[in-house]
Amino acid sequence: MKVAVINFSGNVGKTVIASHLLSPRMPDAKIFSVESINAGADADGLEVEKIRGKGFGALADELLTAEKAIIDVGASNVEDFLKMMQQYAGSHEDIDHFIIPVVKEQKVQKDTVNTIRSLQQIGVKRDRISVVFNRVDVDDNVQADFGALFGLAATERSFRLNAAAAIYSNEVYERMKAAQTSLGAVNADDTDYRTKLRAATTDEEKEHSVNMIAMKRLAISANENLDAVYKIIFK
Numbered sequence: 001m002k003v004a005v006i007n008f009s010g011n012v013g014k015t016v017i018a019s020h021l022l023s024p025r026m027p028d029a030k031i032f033s034v035e036s037i038n039a040g041a042d043a044d045g046l047e048v049e050k051i052r053g054k055g056f057g058a059l060a061d062e063l064l065t066a067e068k069a070i071i072d073v074g075a076s077n078v079e080d081f082l083k084m085m086q087q088y089a090g091s092h093e094d095i096d097h098f099i100i101p102v103v104k105e106q107k108v109q110k111d112t113v114n115t116i117r118s119l120q121q122i123g124v125k126r127d128r129i130s131v132v133f134n135r136v137d138v139d140d141n142v143q144a145d146f147g148a149l150f151g152l153a154a155t156e157r158s159f160r161l162n163a164a165a166a167i168y169s170n171e172v173y174e175r176m177k178a179a180q181t182s183l184g185a186v187n188a189d190d191t192d193y194r195t196k197l198r199a200a201t202t203d204e205e206k207e208h209s210v211n212m213i214a215m216k217r218l219a220i221s222a223n224e225n226l227d228a229v230y231k232i233i234f235k
């Protein structure tokens with residue numbers, strides 16, 4: 001399976017979805033980061049192949065033979081990426097699914113609609129597009145907060161939304177970014193940080209253990225949340 005994460009808006013969670021939602025659930029999938037300005041998933045300690053500007057042709061070639069891939073399309077490259085798919089007619093067929101993260105801001109909701117429309121223009125059918133609501137709080141009303149999107153989905157029927165495909169705000173993502181680690185690595189780490197904390201002699205060691213304990217706790221709920229979202233997308 002090959003999945004692209006895309007949105008004209010930046011800062012919506014594309015890299016978080018690529019590295020923490022998809023990567024741990026798609027073993028052996030290579031992550032391609034189409035980025036020019038901001039850091040892609042390699043900032044989270046994952047191995048990532050960076051594609052820039054004229055490297056799009058090489059990406060199209062690689063997607064042909066790859067069995068699994070995660071493509072994180074940085075906001076500043078979405079336009080070029082779509083152009084590339086248009087040029088390489090039919091190349092969007094090499095990507096099975098498109099995930100579009102969205103956050104509440106009105107501008108982002110607008111950009112999200114434009115992203116969906118652009119994908120549809122190059123021939124991507126609605127069943128291959130999933131919108132993921134990001135930075136949602138547990139007591140939020142997704143339908144109300146993303147009213148612009150739900151309104152349009154109801155009248156146009158050109159795309160479908162599932163309010164349950166929501167990633168909750170969780171500070172673990174920021175912490176993992178700072179610690180350059182990923183959800184997969186945090187979950188797999190079975191170090192006893194409580195014992196380590198007791199044995200710590202320097203402030204640095206203490207701080208590291210405290211941070212790891214916090215991350216491991218936060219990661220449990222994040223993981224359950226992402227499992228559920230993954231199931232909704234790929235049921």
Ligand SMILES: Nc1ncnc2c1ncn2[C@@H]1O[C@H](COP(=O)(O)OP(=O)(O)OP(=O)(O)O)[C@@H](O)[C@H]1O
Pocket residue numbers: 009010011012013014015016017038039074075076134135136167168169170171172173174177
């Ligand atoms: N559900 C969430 N809860 C808390 N923080 C989040 C969540 N999703 C993303 N973030 C944080 O928001 C910031 C933006 O996320 P991310 O880097 O994944 O966005 P992006 O769409 O890849 O941005 P860009 O367009 O710059 O590449 C990051 O610092 C990330 O840790």
Ligand SMILES: [Mg+2]
Pocket residue numbers: 014015016038039040041072074
């Ligand atoms: Mg990014």
